[in-house]
Amino acid sequence: MSDIGLVFISGLAITALSVLCSHWIVALRPRWSSRRIALLSALPLPLLACLLAAFVFLRAAMASKQDCGVDACGMAMAGSMMLGLTALILYLVAFAIVYLIVQGYRK
Numbered sequence: 001m002s003d004i005g006l007v008f009i010s011g012l013a014i015t016a017l018s019v020l021c022s023h024w025i026v027a028l029r030p031r032w033s034s035r036r037i038a039l040l041s042a043l044p045l046p047l048l049a050c051l052l053a054a055f056v057f058l059r060a061a062m063a064s065k066q067d068c069g070v071d072a073c074g075m076a077m078a079g080s081m082m083l084g085l086t087a088l089i090l091y092l093v094a095f096a097i098v099y100l101i102v103q104g105y106r107k
Contacts, residue, residue: 011090018042018094022102038099042091049087056080 021041025032060068060076067073 042094046091053084
């Protein structure tokens with residue numbers, strides 16, 4: 001499977017979980033604004049991915065030269081930055097989709 005396919009599948013998973021979370025939040029807090037519901041419901045998985053990326057980045061940044069080898073730490077840092085960027089993009093996409101869905105069933 002290509003990288004685009006993996007990003008697409010990840011986006012679908014994040015969006016599906018976000019829609020489920022939005023239904024749960026609407027049931028618990030029906031007076032909240034659509035923007036607040038969308039911001040909170042799209043957050044869980046991208047937040048976990050960003051925390052993982054920050055952990056890997058810090059571990060690679062603090063590793064000694066003996067631990068890194070030729071370029072292992074640089075590749076780990078680059079990969080963690082890409083994971084963080086991908087999580088941010090997927091968060092924004094999930095936010096937009098959930099916002100439109102919440103606006104649709106609020107009318």
